Amino acid sequence: MIWWGWIELNYLPSGYEPPALTDELQPRTSYYTMYFNLLGYNSIKVLMPDINIRKLIYTIRHKYLTFNNVVIAAAFLIAASWVWGSLEVMQRNYSLQKEVDIKERQLQLTKLQRDSLELQKKYYQTDEYKELAVRDTLGLVKPGEKLLILPDNSAAAKAADAPKQQVVVAPEAIPNLQQWLNFLFGGNSKSINTPDEN
Secondary structure, eight states: OOHHHHHHHHHSOTTOOOOOOOTTTSOOOOHHHHHHHHHTOOHHHHHHHHHHHHHHHHHIIIIISOHHHHHHHHHHHHHHHHHHHHHHHHHHHHHHHHHHHHHHHHHHHHHHHHHHHHHHHHHHTSHHHHHHHHHHHHOOOOTTOOOOOOOOOOHHHHHHHSOOOOOOOOOOOOOHHHHHHHHHHTTTOOOSSSOOOO
16 A cells, blocks of 8 residues: 555545546656657656656666675675686686696606616626627627527427416496495305305
């Protein structure tokens, strides 16, 4: 109920009737509305959308744009921007850390290769390597040693020396769900009291 209706009901005598609207009591209208009245348009219909827009604006300003709501919206925006920035920083740090780890692995690998090459270089400079290289490439021997040259092995000898192939039996494929159930409820465990049957 509007405030003047409340006043009428509570403070005015019961038999009181408001005066009829005369020209003096009519609300002031603009020249715009008077022009449309002369053209035959109803001024109430013309002013109605304007009144609805004003009511909407009033409702929005006084119901939704309160100080508390503005503070909450500002806090939410600040928190959202902080979370967004934190996520970007975390993602950037993660990618940079991955790059650092890759570079460290490459550095360790390069150091190992360098150490290996240094050891090879030292080995190539030893008298042992020089002696073995001369024996292999030139076929030289020390005094008192005899060179023994054997013929190539026959096919039967090669077959006898070949490693025997072992037959590997693949375990039975167990579904994933059954594996989890066995893991969680001890389906793969063997009792201590029963002897192993293998």
